[in-house]
Amino acid sequence: xxxxxxxxxxxxxxxKNLKTGDKVLISGVVYTARDMAHxxxxxxxxxxxxxxxxxxxxxxxxxxxTPAPPGRVxxxxxxxxxxxxxxxxxxxxxxxxxxxxxxGPRGKxxxxxxxxxKAVYFAAVGGAAALLSKRIKKSEVIAYEDLGTEAIRRxxxxxxPVIVVNDVYGDDLYLKGMxxxxx
Amino acid sequence: xxxxxxxxxADKIAKMCIDAACILEDDITSAIxxxxxxxxxxxxxxxxxxxxxxxxxxxxxxxPICQDTGMALFFVEYGEDVKIKGGLLNDAINExxxxxxxxxxxxxxxxxxxxxxxxxxxNLPAIIHTxxxxxxxxxxxxxxxxxxxxxxxxxxxxxxxxxxxxxxxFVVDTVKEGGINAxxxxxxxxxxxxxxxxxxxxxxxxxxxPIGQPNKRMEIAALEExxxxxxxxxxxxxxxxxxxxxxxxxxxxxxxxxxxxxPVAVNLNxxxxxxxxxxx
Numbered sequence: 001x002x003x004x005x006x007x008x009x010x011x012x013x014x015x016k017n018l019k020t021g022d023k024v025l026i027s028g029v030v031y032t033a034r035d036m037a038h039x040x041x042x043x044x045x046x047x048x049x050x051x052x053x054x055x056x057x058x059x060x061x062x063x064x065x066t067p068a069p070p071g072r073v074x075x076x077x078x079x080x081x082x083x084x085x086x087x088x089x090x091x092x093x094x095x096x097x098x099x100x101x102x103x104g105p106r107g108k109x110x111x112x113x114x115x116x117x118k119a120v121y122f123a124a125v126g127g128a129a130a131l132l133s134k135r136i137k138k139s140e141v142i143a144y145e146d147l148g149t150e151a152i153r154r155x156x157x158x159x160x161p162v163i164v165v166n167d168v169y170g171d172d173l174y175l176k177g178m179x180x181x182x183x
Numbered sequence: 184x185x186x187x188x189x190x191x192x193a194d195k196i197a198k199m200c201i202d203a204a205c206i207l208e209d210d211i212t213s214a215i216x217x218x219x220x221x222x223x224x225x226x227x228x229x230x231x232x233x234x235x236x237x238x239x240x241x242x243x244x245x246x247p248i249c250q251d252t253g254m255a256l257f258f259v260e261y262g263e264d265v266k267i268k269g270g271l272l273n274d275a276i277n278e279x280x281x282x283x284x285x286x287x288x289x290x291x292x293x294x295x296x297x298x299x300x301x302x303x304x305x306n307l308p309a310i311i312h313t314x315x316x317x318x319x320x321x322x323x324x325x326x327x328x329x330x331x332x333x334x335x336x337x338x339x340x341x342x343x344x345x346x347x348x349x350x351x352x353f354v355v356d357t358v359k360e361g362g363i364n365a366x367x368x369x370x371x372x373x374x375x376x377x378x379x380x381x382x383x384x385x386x387x388x389x390x391x392x393p394i395g396q397p398n399k400r401m402e403i404a405a406l407e408e409x410x411x412x413x414x415x416x417x418x419x420x421x422x423x424x425x426x427x428x429x430x431x432x433x434x435x436x437x438x439x440x441x442x443x444x445x446p447v448a449v450n451l452n453x454x455x456x457x458x459x460x461x462x463x
Contacts, residue, residue, distance in 0.1 A: 021226070021424075066250050066290040075288055076247040081331050081364045103331075104364035104423065125422050126331065126366035127455040128233045129250045130241035148302055149250075149290055161233075163226065163424060174363055177425020181224060181418030 005159070009057025010098040012118050018164050020171035024122060025159040030059045030101070032153040034080055037144055038088035045091055052143030052152060055092055059099035061124075064149035065133070074139040074155070078129030079103040082121070086110050093119045101162055105174050115170050122162035123173070135160045185262070185319040187463055189269030189278075192321075195461055196279020199325050200255065201287030203457045204247040207238045210393040211456050214431040218368055218421070227426030231368075234421075234454060245287075249455045251329035252289035255280045255309035258326075258391060264319035265463075273311055276323070281305045292330070312384065320462055324391050327457040332369070333450075335361025338383055341445040350375060350447055351410060357449040358414050358430065363423030366453035369430045370394055371414060374448040377438040386450035389434035391458060398435055407433045421454075 006014055008028035018024065031053060033041065044051055062082055066075030082102030089100060090113035098119050103126040106114075114121060124132055138156035145151050165173040212235075219231045241248045257276055267275065284291060284306040293307065294300040310328075337357045341349050354373055362369060374385025397404035410433040420426020431454065440446060 023229075064250060064290065064292075066247050066252060067288040069245070069288045072246075075290070076241075076250040076252075078250050080251070081334065083364060103366065123422065123424075125230050125233045125237075127249045127453055128237040130244070130246040130248060131233060131237040133246055134240065148304075149292075163422075173425070174423050177224070177226070177420055177423065178418045179425075181420055181425045181427060183416050183418065 008059055010059065011057065015098060015118055015120050015168060018120050018167055019169070020164050020167045020173045020176060022164040024162050024164060026059065026162060027158050027160070028156070030061045030155045030157050030160070032061050032063050032065070032155060034062050034064050034150050035084055036147050036150045037152050038085050040144060042088045042091050045095060053154070056096035057098050058096070059101060060092070060097060061155065062100065062102035068139070074133055074136050076129035077133045077136060079124040079126055082106055089113065093117050105172070106166060111166055111170065111172070114166055115168055118168050120164060120168060121166040123165045124160070124162050132160065185265050187265060187267050187321060189267060189275045192267065192272070192275040192463065193278040193282060195463070196276055196323070196325070197283035197286060199459045199461055200280055200283030200289065203325060203327055203459045204252045204287060204289050205245050206242050207248060207455070208458065210395070211454070212238060214394045215454065218428040218431060222421065222426050222428050224420050224424065224426035226424040227421040227428065230421035230424060247289060248457065249329060249453070250290055251292065251331060252284070253327040253329040254293060255306060256326045256328045256387070257309055257311045258324040258388065259311060259313040260316045260320070260322040261313050262316055262318040262320045265321050272313070276311055277307050277309055280309045281307055323461045323463070325459050325461070326391060329453060329455070332365035332453040335365040336386070336448070336450045338379070338446070338448045340379065341447055343443065343445045345445065347406070350445075351413065353447055354410055354433070354449050355413050355417070358419070358451065359417055361451065362417070362419045362429060365451040366455070367419055367423055367430065368421055368428045368454050370452040370456055371410070371430050371433045372450040372452060373410075373433065373435045374450070375435060375437045375446070376440040377446060378440065378444065379446055381438060382446035382448040383450065385436040385438055386448040389436040390450060390452050390456065392434050394456060395432045403435050403437060407435050
């Protein structure tokens with residue numbers, strides 16, 4: 001199966017072409033955020049303040065990297081469990097977020113929001129953090145530096161390998177895969 | 184009486200932390216090779232290939248295998264005839280963890296309090312279980328415990344009359360419910376018996392065994408094999424994308440228990456089983 005190359009920010013036209021199970025290579029800007037950063041982003045939205053970055057068309061990568069060794073852009077940076085972000089993601093999707101990269105199944109409220117507002121959920125391979133770090137070309141903390149590894153980073157990635165788990169049509173790779181191989 | 188030195192222990196622990204985070208041991212790399220022979224799903228094969236490539240990059244370039252370099256866990260066998268000069272054993276271990284996580288650029292993932300949650304910035308404290316044993320050796324078993332799979336682990340106090348059928352159901356259900364989040368292919372650690380806290384320790388200890396090494400008791404080894412088959416029949420596959428290999432192994436440890444109890448703990452481990460042993 002061929003790999004689909006996409007570049008951020010994502011337009012609806014691109015997103016509609018992505019189907020569950022597709023192998024995708026992402027290039028461009030991706031923002032990192034995990035538990036505490038999500039909590040803060042949603043608090044900012046709820047209080048009507050300005051977000052540290054414009055969510056429109058963007059992808060958030062759920063990761064907390066290891067410190068960058070000397071001479072490197074970033075340390076190991078694989079996906080963390082997405083379900084912990086389930087209560088926050090719908091709020092961000094409504095604000096224009098178009099993609100998320102993580103690992104593991106999403107809750108119904110996230111899947112519904114993805115269908116309604118046209119967003120897609122990708123999985124990167126959990127525990128392939130050294131390999132994934134090599135596809136990150138630039139990294140800069142842009143908000144919540146006090147959170148350390150959980151700060152929001154603006155990454156520039158090149159051919160970052162992911163698989164489409166949930167597309168805008170409501171399909172789910174985890175359910176499909178399990179059904180196909182269960183016996 | 185054998186004398187060991189505080190600083191020497193700390194330095195060896197520091198190196199052990201860095202090596203464990205960046206270099207997969209042979210048992211896990213050969214288990215992944217075996218999985219590649221069994222796997223039929225194209226996405227599953229791609230995932231296993233990525234894991235192999237990841238291990239090579241991690242080892243050659245000194246980047247951690249996974250960004251979750253975990254909480255540091257130690258099972259120590261402390262020989263009665265060992266004397267440590269310059270400080271206490273637990274302090275030496277913690278000092279080693281502090282140094283190793285700093286020097287190796289490993290992620291500091293520990294908060295000082297579960298409620299207020301301020302990062303301790305040095306990955307301390309480690310969790311240390313110590314047993315006093317005869318002899319003049321200090322054996323230190325170290326394991327990196329990441330949260331992704333730890334969070335999907337479960338304990339249940341079964342009724343003694345429920346027996347093997349319910350034990351099996353509990354193990355399989357735990358993998359079915361949380362297996363995808365735990366980064367499959369998994370190593371499934373199961374502790375049966377003891378009491379509430381001991382079954383969890385048994386499950387964790389079973390994960391310290393070389394992967395796929397069966398329990399010494401034949402009937403328990405047969406149960407491990409049977410459960411591995413049932414877990415793999417779930418079809419979760421590598422990274423949860425569907426496939427034949429959901430787990431690389433099921434390890435079980437047992438212990439005597441109360442007439443009224445049948446405690447069972449299931450401790451899921453991701454494919455990145457990072458452990459090391461040091462004997463001084």
